[in-house]
Amino acid sequence: MQSAAIIPASALDGFLAELTGLDGLAAADILPAGSACAPYESDIANCSGKAAAVILPRDTAAVSAIMRAAVRHGIRLIAQGNRSGLVGAAIADGSGTQVIISLSRMRQIRSIDLANRSVIAEAGVLLSELNRQLEPQSLHFPIDIGSDPAIGGLIGANAGGSRLLRHGDVRHNLLGIEAVLADADGTVVELLAPLRKNNTGIDLKQLFVGTGGAFGIVTAATLDLKRLDQSNQTMFLALPGHAAALDVLLAFEQTFGDLLCAFEVISAAALDITLRNFPALRHPFDASAGCYALVEIASSMPGLNPLLAQQAEDLLEQLHGREQIANAAFGPAESFWPLRDNLPPAIAKEGLPLSFDVAFPRSQLAAFRDEAAQWLQHQHPLLQLYDFGHFADGGCHLIVLLPHDQVERYGIARIVALRSAIYQLVCEHGGSFSAEHGIGPLNAPYYRKYTAPKVKQISAALQHLMDPQAVLGRYRYS
Amino acid sequence: MQSAAIIPASALDGFLAELTGLDGLAAADILPAGSACAPYESDIANCSGKAAAVILPRDTAAVSAIMRAAVRHGIRLIAQGNRSGLVGAAIADGSGTQVIISLSRMRQIRSIDLANRSVIAEAGVLLSELNRQLEPQSLHFPIDIGSDPAIGGLIGANAGGSRLLRHGDVRHNLLGIEAVLADADGTVVELLAPLRKNNTGIDLKQLFVGTGGAFGIVTAATLDLKRLDQSNQTMFLALPGHAAALDVLLAFEQTFGDLLCAFEVISAAALDITLRNFPALRHPFDASAGCYALVEIASSMPGLNPLLAQQAEDLLEQLHGREQIANAAFGPAESFWPLRDNLPPAIAKEGLPLSFDVAFPRSQLAAFRDEAAQWLQHQHPLLQLYDFGHFADGGCHLIVLLPHDQVERYGIARIVALRSAIYQLVCEHGGSFSAEHGIGPLNAPYYRKYTAPKVKQISAALQHLMDPQAVLGRYRYS
Numbered sequence: 001m002q003s004a005a006i007i008p009a010s011a012l013d014g015f016l017a018e019l020t021g022l023d024g025l026a027a028a029d030i031l032p033a034g035s036a037c038a039p040y041e042s043d044i045a046n047c048s049g050k051a052a053a054v055i056l057p058r059d060t061a062a063v064s065a066i067m068r069a070a071v072r073h074g075i076r077l078i079a080q081g082n083r084s085g086l087v088g089a090a091i092a093d094g095s096g097t098q099v100i101i102s103l104s105r106m107r108q109i110r111s112i113d114l115a116n117r118s119v120i121a122e123a124g125v126l127l128s129e130l131n132r133q134l135e136p137q138s139l140h141f142p143i144d145i146g147s148d149p150a151i152g153g154l155i156g157a158n159a160g161g162s163r164l165l166r167h168g169d170v171r172h173n174l175l176g177i178e179a180v181l182a183d184a185d186g187t188v189v190e191l192l193a194p195l196r197k198n199n200t201g202i203d204l205k206q207l208f209v210g211t212g213g214a215f216g217i218v219t220a221a222t223l224d225l226k227r228l229d230q231s232n233q234t235m236f237l238a239l240p241g242h243a244a245a246l247d248v249l250l251a252f253e254q255t256f257g258d259l260l261c262a263f264e265v266i267s268a269a270a271l272d273i274t275l276r277n278f279p280a281l282r283h284p285f286d287a288s289a290g291c292y293a294l295v296e297i298a299s300s301m302p303g304l305n306p307l308l309a310q311q312a313e314d315l316l317e318q319l320h321g322r323e324q325i326a327n328a329a330f331g332p333a334e335s336f337w338p339l340r341d342n343l344p345p346a347i348a349k350e351g352l353p354l355s356f357d358v359a360f361p362r363s364q365l366a367a368f369r370d371e372a373a374q375w376l377q378h379q380h381p382l383l384q385l386y387d388f389g390h391f392a393d394g395g396c397h398l399i400v401l402l403p404h405d406q407v408e409r410y411g412i413a414r415i416v417a418l419r420s421a422i423y424q425l426v427c428e429h430g431g432s433f434s435a436e437h438g439i440g441p442l443n444a445p446y447y448r449k450y451t452a453p454k455v456k457q458i459s460a461a462l463q464h465l466m467d468p469q470a471v472l473g474r475y476r477y478s
Numbered sequence: 479m480q481s482a483a484i485i486p487a488s489a490l491d492g493f494l495a496e497l498t499g500l501d502g503l504a505a506a507d508i509l510p511a512g513s514a515c516a517p518y519e520s521d522i523a524n525c526s527g528k529a530a531a532v533i534l535p536r537d538t539a540a541v542s543a544i545m546r547a548a549v550r551h552g553i554r555l556i557a558q559g560n561r562s563g564l565v566g567a568a569i570a571d572g573s574g575t576q577v578i579i580s581l582s583r584m585r586q587i588r589s590i591d592l593a594n595r596s597v598i599a600e601a602g603v604l605l606s607e608l609n610r611q612l613e614p615q616s617l618h619f620p621i622d623i624g625s626d627p628a629i630g631g632l633i634g635a636n637a638g639g640s641r642l643l644r645h646g647d648v649r650h651n652l653l654g655i656e657a658v659l660a661d662a663d664g665t666v667v668e669l670l671a672p673l674r675k676n677n678t679g680i681d682l683k684q685l686f687v688g689t690g691g692a693f694g695i696v697t698a699a700t701l702d703l704k705r706l707d708q709s710n711q712t713m714f715l716a717l718p719g720h721a722a723a724l725d726v727l728l729a730f731e732q733t734f735g736d737l738l739c740a741f742e743v744i745s746a747a748a749l750d751i752t753l754r755n756f757p758a759l760r761h762p763f764d765a766s767a768g769c770y771a772l773v774e775i776a777s778s779m780p781g782l783n784p785l786l787a788q789q790a791e792d793l794l795e796q797l798h799g800r801e802q803i804a805n806a807a808f809g810p811a812e813s814f815w816p817l818r819d820n821l822p823p824a825i826a827k828e829g830l831p832l833s834f835d836v837a838f839p840r841s842q843l844a845a846f847r848d849e850a851a852q853w854l855q856h857q858h859p860l861l862q863l864y865d866f867g868h869f870a871d872g873g874c875h876l877i878v879l880l881p882h883d884q885v886e887r888y889g890i891a892r893i894v895a896l897r898s899a900i901y902q903l904v905c906e907h908g909g910s911f912s913a914e915h916g917i918g919p920l921n922a923p924y925y926r927k928y929t930a931p932k933v934k935q936i937s938a939a940l941q942h943l944m945d946p947q948a949v950l951g952r953y954r955y956s
Contacts, residue, residue: 115724115841116872117731138732160675166736169675172650187932196871197638197647197837197913199688201925201955202937206684210677227735246593253595254616257705257778258644258736300735307785359675363593393674394594435675447679454665458944459680465939477679 011073012052012097018069019055024062029105030055033096040080040100044147045355047088047442050096051078056105060178060188060219066101067186067217070471077101077471079213081153082126086357087440089212089474090153103152106219109133117225118175118194123152123218130223138300139225142167144262146341152218158210160436162340165392166261166298167226169436170209176222177205179215182467192222207466212438214473215466229261230302233312234295236336237319238327241290242267242366245391248324249362252295255315259308262296263392267369270343270386273401277346281338284329293391294336343388347399352407354419356398358426359435365394368429372398372422380418382406395435398422423450439475447477489551490530490575496547497533502540507583508533511574518558518578522625523833525566525920528574529556534583538656538666538697544579545664545695548949555579555949557691559631560604564835565918567690567952568631581630584697587611595703596653596672601630601696608701616778617703620645622740624819630696636688638914641774643870644739645704647914648687654700655683657693660945670700685944690916692951693944707739708780711790712773714814715797716805719768720745720844723869726802727840730773733793737786740774741870745847748821748864751879755824759816762807771869772814821866825877830885832897834876836904837913843872846907850876850900858896860884873913876900901928917953925955 019030031037031054042048052075057063070077076098080090092098103124110120114137121130128148131140143154145161155177160169167173176192191205207215239245245265252260268288275281284292297308309330319325329336347353360368369387376385383406389396400418402410410418423433423446433446448456459477470476494510497503509515509532520526530553535541548555554576558568570576581602588598592615599608606626609618621632623639633655638647645651654670669683685693717723723743730738746766753759775786787808797803807814825831838846847865854863861884867874878896880888888896901911901924911924926934937955948954 113839113841115728116839118839158677158681164674168646168650171681172646181932189930189932189936191933193908193910194839195837195908195910195913196642197868197873198910199636199914199916200910200912201917201929201933202689202940203636203649203684203687204933204936206681206687209681209684211680227731230735250593253705255779257708257780259777259779299737301733301737302735303789304782304785307781311781359673361591361594361596361672363591390675395675430671430673432671432673432676432678434678435673436677438677439679451679452667454659454667455669455679455682458667458682461943462680462940465943466936 011075015069015073015075016053019066022062022065024059025057025065029057037100040102041092043083043085043088043091045086045088045442047091049092049094051092051100052097054100054102056102058105060180063101063180063217063219064186064188067180067182068184070099071182071184071469074469075099075471078474079103079152079217079472081123081150082148084147084149085153085157085440086355086437087434087442089156089438089440093441093474101217103150103219110220113194116194118222119225120192120220120222121151122220123150125151127151127154134225135228138228140228141223142173142226143170146344151221155209155218155221156212157436157438160393160395162262162264162390164390165263166258171206173224174205174209174221175224177208177218178220179208180217180219182216182469182471189216192220194222196224210438212440212473212475214463214475214477216472227300229298230300231304231308232296232298232333233305233308234331234333234336235312236284236329236331237293237295237325238285238289239291239293239325240323242369244324245291245293245366246362248293248319249392251315251319255311256297259297259299260392261298262294264294264340264388265391266292266294266340266343266388267386269384270388271339273350273386274339274343274346277349278342281342284336285327289326294340296333340388343386347386347401351401351403354400354402354415356422356426357435357437358396358398358431358433360394360396360429360431362392362394364429364431365391365396368425368431369396372425375421375425376400441474444475489553493547493551493553494531497544500540500543502537503535503543507535515578518580519570521561521563521566521569523564523566523920525569527570527572529570529578530575532578532580534580536583538658541579541658541695541697542664542666545658545660546662548577549660549662549947552947553577553949556952557581557630557634557695557950559601559628560626562625562627563631563635563918564833564915565912565920567634567916567918571919571952579695581628581697588698591672594672596700597703598670598698598700599629600698601628603629605629605632612703613706616706618706619701620651620704621648624822629699633687633696633699634690635914635916638871638873640740640742640868642868643741644736649684651702652683652687652699653702655686655696656698657686658695658697660694660947660949667694670698672700674702688916690918690951690953692941692953692955694950705778707776708778709782709786710774710776710811711783711786712809712811712814713790714762714807714809715771715773715803716763716767717769717771717803718801720847722802723769723771723844724840726771726797727870729793729797733789734775737775737777738870739776740772742772742818742866743869744770744772744818744821744866745864747862748866749817751828751864752817752821752824755827756820759820762814763805767804772818774811818866821864825864825879829879829881832878832880832893834900834904835913835915836874836876836909836911838872838874838907838909840869840872842907842909843869843874846903846909847874850903853899853903854878919952922953
């Protein structure tokens with residue numbers, strides 16, 4: 001698996017020597033192996049490794065120079081953003097021979113075109129920073145996720161998030177890219193034109209989306225911006241169970257059409273563990289229910305709130321009359337989203353979470369969830385299932401919790417078997433084993449298992465075309 | 479340019495002989511060269527050629543068999559939908575050696591998943607037919623264009639249309655594809671899963687979007703559906719000139735946010751020629767203006783019309799007070815869209831139209847348009863410029879009309895020089911020389927001229943990877 005083993009130490013020395021004195025790369029931008037690299041050696045998914053060095057270029061020319069040197073010396077480069085991925089794609093392996101190229105010092109917002117509603121931002125710009133700068137103009141980049149990735153990481157994972165229903169994923173909002181290719185010249189491909197319609201041949205930027213830095217290092221991107229919401233109604237619903245969620249979703253779509261912005265379903269156990277670990281949060285209702293839905297109706301058109309509130313009340317009354325919901329609460333968005341966003345940290349406090357980022361046709365989601373819960377109860381009665389997710393787009397975050405006192409008893413083999421069984425169930429229900437995080441070492445076995453041989457073959461050939469010396473990234477699509 | 483010349487007649491005979499008696503391909507589905515092929519030999523852009531044969535398969539297995547035979551005998555296949563493209567990509571060249579594979583008999587809607595809002599449709603299904611079948615469910619595939627393409631053609635061109643602002647282009651609404659590859663096995667790649675989140679490696683379906691059948695023959699697609707509009711306000715505005723259009727657009731975006739669905743700008747000359755040639759149409763105003771805008775505010779949420787109408791009236795009053803509009807008329811959508819949709823046929827009645835399907839950053843569009851008009855007036859005073867387009871997404875349809883009595887006087891060389899000069903101006907304004915129709919023989923010279931060498935090199939290598947024997951399509955990306 002690791003081509004690193006064949007790289008002699010002298011290659012690394014030669015590589016690092018070439019970087020000395022480059023424009024856009026000060027001595028302080030090159031961290032030798034050791035403690036200085038530690039912050040770059042693990043991610044929020046607790047994936048960790050050992051870097052041969054960490055390089056922190058400040059401009060695209062420096063990335064190109066690094067690439068030239070890496071190709072010449074046969075060094076494996078791992079592009080890294082803000083380490084918020086869940087599959088380990090941006091972390092060096094354990095060999096100590098892979099070099100991290102962190103884009104975190106490429107943080108310029110190169111230009112904002114307000115009339116065009118577009119921005120050109122470098123790969124290291126954080127989503128939060130971008131949106132902070134756009135807010136005074138009532139604009140934002142509308143990918144809404146719990147973590148705070150860099151733009152390059154967003155592209156590498158093709159993030160989706162909670163409002164995909166309305167805004168689409170990163171691919172839908174990407175107008176252009178600038179990338180450095182893994183060739184002897186470190187060629188810079190500049191495709192940054194802020195055009196919404198542009199069909200002048202193969203759309204090469206698509207190759208870089210969702211492929212975790214395996215096709216080149218994205219150094220900047222042109223992003224389509226949306227106006228910030230000016231009208232918003234957020235509500236929290238108690239449902240009799242997951243089976244009712246689809247009918248409730250369809251009723252909301254019928255009533256609110258494209259103004260339905262988010263429809264997140266949270267299981268009863270998931271809400272309970274969140275409240276237990278974050279005592280400052282309050283249960284919205286007196287009695288617990290089968291599951292819950294966090295619903296947001298929103299628009300960047302101002303002045304709709306009175307009408308939206310009235311329509312929502314009418315709809316909720318109907319749903320209540322049909323016993324499709326048990327209870328409902330209105331409130332500002334800030335009062336309900338923490339109930340959902342604090343779920344992953346809450347679970348992490350009680351043990352080892354096994355996370356599954358999966359997606360389904362909406363029509364299959366509830367059936368999968370119920371079958372997974374039953375299977376777990378029979379096969380692993382000591383483990384608890386927590387699920388929440390973007391019901392409206394078929395996305396589901398499923399977390400199986402190994403309580404602290406069970407981790408050792410389970411052991412790695414049984415955990416792997418459990419993961420494999422869940423993914424098998426996902427695929428039997430027509431689902432995706434990686435909804436929003438791409439492929440990395442943590443889910444690569446499932447790529448090999450569930451991808452059609454011909455698709456793997458074409459993918460490997462494409463990757464070989466773009467990176468013939470296997471300089472880039474953690475994963476080969478083979 | 480034509481590899482066809484080296485194909486001996488015996489190759490064609492061998493190819494056709496192999497097709498006889500195949501399942502899914504009756505004798506009546508194979509049209510030999512000659513008059514039977516005529517309906518498949520020209521398109522709405524008046525691009526024409528001569529087919530060696532036309533094959534009309536009825537299922538994917540037949541397409542695969544045709545591909546196997548084509549690869550074995552070295553036959554060039556041109557995939558064809560409903561011949562509504564503008565660049566000639568789906569028409570055989572003049573050599574009489576290329577075989578048209580028309581998808582027009584693959585017209586099954588394989589399945590509709592209402593809960594998932596998705597459909598699996600074969601490549602030959604017409605957009606109009608698909609939407610007719612979806613209408614009772616209040617759903618549609620939201621690509622809104624004047625012509626009536628087949629699903630396969632929509633994908634090959636990555637069509638955008640008048641409501642891209644709100645719904646995006648075909649790529650944004652494509653969940654999956656099934657395609658037959660140009661290899662010895664005629665491999666069928668089935669990627670039809672109706673998933674909105676699915677990042678399990680390289681998203682191969684992207685290769686088939688906007689590449690006009692050069693990467694494989696798309697036989698079916700999974701499409702994301704949207705709910706039909708339930709609220710709609712359409713208005714027609716008289717503006718002092720193109721320079722005011724951007725401010726008016728931004729004012730509409732501020733007032734209506736994401737409910738702004740279309741903002742089409744039409745020049746005064748364009749409206750005049752439409753009215754002159756379609757006497758049943760009426761000018762919405764007593765006096766003519768610098769240019770016009772057709773604006774649509776819409777949502778699939780019902781019940782918004784009173785509020786939208788009130789807000790629109792208030793906004794129009796403000797714009798009038800600021801002299802940004804001269805006049806405005808409300809009416810049902812059907813009363814205004816014909817003023818825009820009948821422009822191309824109106825122009826065709828008065829001479830030879832030279833059409834340019836281009837796009838810009840919105841901030842550049844008016845400047846380009848004015849410069850193009852001035853240039854034409856100086857250099858070609860006998861020719862008239864007509865422009866209309868999707869101002870809100872930067873798209874612009876520019877038509878230069880050669881009156882009937884000038885066509886001969888101009889001649890082909892001068893026409894080519896004129897086209898080149900306009901495209902040069904497009905690129906100087908940061909624009910795209912092909913917004914919505916991809917690359918075909920009609921605009922291939924501009925691909926060669928305006929595409930960066932490295933992009934051309936990668937594109938050619940990708941195409942070679944997917945079609946090493948150059949079996950598919952009219953254009954090689956080189």
